[in-house]
Amino acid sequence: MSDLISQVVVIGDLRKFVSVLVTVAETKRRECGGGGRGGFQLWRRGEIKSGPGQGAGRHRSLNATLPSYETVKRFTILDRDFSIESGELTPSLKVKRKAATQKFKAQIDAMYDGESHQ
Numbered sequence: 466m467s468d469l470i471s472q473v474v475v476i477g478d479l480r481k482f483v484s485v486l487v488t489v490a491e492t493k494r495r496e497c498g499g500g501g502r503g504g505f506q507l508w509r510r511g512e513i514k515s516g517p518g519q520g521a522g523r524h525r526s527l528n529a530t531l532p533s534y535e536t537v538k539r540f541t542i543l544d545r546d547f548s549i550e551s552g553e554l555t556p557s558l559k560v561k562r563k564a565a566t567q568k569f570k571a572q573i574d575a576m577y578d579g580e581s582h583q
Contacts, residue, residue, distance in 0.1 A: 482538040
């Protein structure tokens with residue numbers, strides 16, 4: 466996995482395509498001035514969408530190994546990591562998918578804007 470990425474939640478159940486929620490690694494967020502806009506700054510600088518072995522290059526490489534129905538079509542960069550305190554992680558640091566997908570419902574729905582559920 467890329468040193469840019471901290472956490473990923475794959476969305477696709479009962480959807481027409483696969484999408485992901487992504488959080489940016491703390492060290493990379495700090496390099497971009499910290500705060501919740503670190504992922505956005507990396508995206509603007511092109512490190513997430515392009516760059517050697519990262520971003521779109523890595524995304525395309527991964528997608529090339531998958532059948533078309535498993536390829537990631539869209540992603541959203543979240544402004545913070547999932548955490549135990551905010552309810553998205555268990556004490557053993559596993560993602561609570563239901564809590565995460567409910568909390569970020571607006572972001573998920575935006576990735577599927579115009580698409581109806583199966």
